Amino acid sequence: MSVIESATSAYFAATQSGNGATAGNDASFAANFDFSEDMYSDPAMQPYLEQYYEKAYAPMRERIAAMRETAQDPVTVTGPDGTVATELSADQYERMIPSYDKWLEMQQQFSPFDFEQQQAAMLEHAKQSVATLEANNPDSQSDVRVVFSNGDQILGYMDKAGGVAMHSGGYALQSIVQKANDMGLRGQAREDYITREGTKALSKQYPQLAVSHYSDETAPTRREFSQKWYPNHDIDQNYATALSDARENLSQQQAHYDRIQANMRDMQNFLLGLMEQDAA
Numbered sequence: 001m002s003v004i005e006s007a008t009s010a011y012f013a014a015t016q017s018g019n020g021a022t023a024g025n026d027a028s029f030a031a032n033f034d035f036s037e038d039m040y041s042d043p044a045m046q047p048y049l050e051q052y053y054e055k056a057y058a059p060m061r062e063r064i065a066a067m068r069e070t071a072q073d074p075v076t077v078t079g080p081d082g083t084v085a086t087e088l089s090a091d092q093y094e095r096m097i098p099s100y101d102k103w104l105e106m107q108q109q110f111s112p113f114d115f116e117q118q119q120a121a122m123l124e125h126a127k128q129s130v131a132t133l134e135a136n137n138p139d140s141q142s143d144v145r146v147v148f149s150n151g152d153q154i155l156g157y158m159d160k161a162g163g164v165a166m167h168s169g170g171y172a173l174q175s176i177v178q179k180a181n182d183m184g185l186r187g188q189a190r191e192d193y194i195t196r197e198g199t200k201a202l203s204k205q206y207p208q209l210a211v212s213h214y215s216d217e218t219a220p221t222r223r224e225f226s227q228k229w230y231p232n233h234d235i236d237q238n239y240a241t242a243l244s245d246a247r248e249n250l251s252q253q254q255a256h257y258d259r260i261q262a263n264m265r266d267m268q269n270f271l272l273g274l275m276e277q278d279a280a
Contacts, residue, residue: 037107037113040108049271053103063090063093068090112260112263112267119256120257125253127250130243133239133242134243138222139221139222139223141219141221141222143219144214144219145159145191146194146195148199148210150206155169155173155202155206155209156168156173162180169205169206172198173201176197176201177194179197180194222235
């Protein structure tokens with residue numbers, strides 16, 4: 001049974017109770033409407049989707065008509081930052097409007113449901129970024145596990161996840177890290193290998209090489225680590241900027257997601273309204 005047939009059947013089953021179309025009946029009707037990307041390939045949905053297509057592009061067509069009727073030039077707008085933007089011409093607008101068949105093909109390749117899923121992932125990533133920064137403020141414990149140094153010069157360090165930051169000892173450590181990656185080393189085996197091979201390689205260049213080891217209990221705070229090895233680095237300002245940027249990105253991603261959700265609700269309600277009219 002198609003989406004339309006299923007929805008229509010549910011509608012008539014509900015309205016034949018003798019009480020007419022009540023809110024409960026509408027809910028039953030809506031519950032049987034399969035609002036998903038499958039509707040784009042359902043032949044019974046084509047009349048409704050085509051009407052939605054016309055609705056979606058109506059504002060652009062109206063703008064094209066107005067520009068041509070009055071021989072109006074494209075509007076130029078200056079943003080708060082001084083950026084100047086000029087809208088498209090009527091001909092450019094017109095070229096942007098696909099035929100219904102092309103629009104339908106585009107939806108089947110990458111539908112609003114795909115956009116929603118993609119944006120949901122971006123929103124979740126933004127949330128995690130903020131949460132990670134909030135949990136890792138300058139006075140929280142760092143995840144440093146091994147530090148290679150020569151006097152007051154840091155050559156490189158390894159974190160809890162096995163990632164390696166390379167400084168003066170970059171070239172020597174880079175090849176060792178690549179070998180560890182190639183061997184698929186993880187966890188303690190990775191830490192042991194990079195520490196052992198890194199010590200061998202760096203000690204040839206730096207006779208006074210020092211290798212410091214840390215655990216969950218002994219790792220320095222981020223502030224302590226920064227003050228020792230990066231004395232000219234303003235960790236508080238850097239953290240404040242990073243957190244502000246992450247929160248701004250989260251706000252933008254949330255706004256994008258909310259807009260997609262609103263557009264999808266608008267589409268769902270529009271299609272449902274058309275089907276209810278036909279079923280009445």
